[in-house]
Amino acid sequence: MPEKSEILIVSSDGALGASLAEAVKRETDIALAIHSGGIEAAVDATALSRASVLVAEIDATRRDHLLALQSLVARGAGRPIVVLVDACTDAVQRWFFQIGVRDLLRRPAAGADILAACRRLLAGRLDPPSDYAEVTSFLPAAGGVGNTTLAIEAAMQILGAHPDTNSVALVDLDLHSDACADFLDLEPRLDFAEIGDSGERLDPQLLEAMTTRHASGLALVAAPSVAGQLRELQGAAVLRLLDVVAAAFQHVVIDLPRMWHPWTDGILVGSDRTFIVTDMTVPGLRFARRIADQVNGRLTLKAPASVIVNRFERRFFPGAGLRRGDVAQALDGVLAGEIANNYQLVREAIDQGVPLQYVKPGNNISMGMKRILFARQQEERRAS
Structure with missing residues (x-):
């Protein structure tokens, strides 16, 4: 018995x-x-x-x-x-x-x-999976820094390393836009009204019905936005959603909104990795540094939050704007890495509704994200 x-x-x-x-x-x-x-x-x-x-x-x-x-x-x-x-x-x-x-x-x-x-x-x-999902969260330091683009790229890189069924889910929690769905030309199907105020009606079967599959195998969990309508959710519903997603997939990538919600802390605490995304501007670096210091000082994270500098441009001469040394100094101790500025590639991928690799395999953005995501494994291989 x-x-x-x-x-x-x-x-x-x-x-x-x-x-x-x-x-x-x-x-x-x-x-x-x-x-x-x-x-x-x-x-x-x-x-x-x-x-x-x-x-x-x-x-x-x-x-x-x-x-x-x-x-x-x-x-x-x-x-x-x-x-x-x-x-x-x-x-x-x-x-x-x-x-x-x-x-x-x-x-x-x-x-x-x-x-x-x-x-x-x-x-x-x-009834847990054999390995509970590894959760990677992307948090923008400001609007328009490319957080969604990098979250999608991270999900695609992880999928490339783990190309199994139900390997990777991308969860769009920027509830006032459905950018992930638009960028991938997919239909957002998540209905928070259907799963209940506390997520009590959500189970694996309902999650599957509300998940959209990309041709690559990536699963997208996203809700449609409504123009002019602000949506606030109970923390229990959001965390219940992530619990069910994490039980169904091996890896979860979360695209977080810039606005802090009552449930944001809980997601960061539950994430295995947290990346704060900013751009290569003085205010952007300051915002990112401030957020990283506050999050790492206030919350007990599984690993310290670190910063990705998006749209990085290498400059060699003084007076030509920020250089890599300036970035490294401003983000000393919290810099995860830089992603090259390739506006044309990103714009073309968004217009086509496809991941960056589909437009140009081996592009500099994809390679930069790959280095950041798998830096620890590369260091361990070199050490052994």
Whole structure:
């Protein structure tokens, strides 16, 4: 008989525990454990080790509750956690996702709703891919720096190195434009209204229906924009989307918007690599440096965010504009590399709706992105 998955609820509210127990009692594959001391009392290590998913009820206005939650997440060693909370600020919500909370439910929450949230997390936990996706995010330092072009090029380079089915997904989260779809001449099919406010209706089958496939094999996950309409999404819906995408693909490339959203921090924290894209101008270098310093100082990333200087032009003579030494000095310690300026190639590729390699194989933009993406592997090969 298969072992039951155990939900551990951390709450001093007896009525909440009873409600969840009532919902669970008919389930043959779920067990329930209750830590009645609440978030203030340390959870027993043995009970924590048995749990498959955690549910914690907290007061988001109390600093001791927030610190206790952070400790619980750390001790949970990657176990998915659902937080039950009253209305909280965007800043607190961002912090929840930053520390690793996987779902938020507003109090009072019915036992059936809590159980459904736990089942969604368990579905992802119990049926993961052999290797969870490597996530690479591209964040523009300013508008018009070529972030989408480089995100697409990165996805194509990764696809070239890993040409398997469901190898690479490109996720366009710049919700006020569907540039990725336009650049690749594809139809954006993602419908956030269909997947639900918290992404609760999204599963692998629905994701497949909302994914557009390029002839190269690249999968595009993008929503159509509506002129003159601003769209703001719940952080839970965006992070749920990325969870499902990351479970279905080996590599995920994310095109982020310039505007910071409540869910941006959570995406950066969950990314394996973060590239800040800028251009070869003094303001552009300053913007990128500032963003890199703030992101690296404020968030605990898997790897420090670094900067890609797009439209780089090599200049040898003083007085002819910025030179490579100026770029290296301005971005000392955070420079990932440069991408050559090749406006004509980019414009032709966009007009044709094809990747850069289709217009000119081995072009300088593609080679520059390849060097940046695979620099670590190249260094390891040389060292061995």
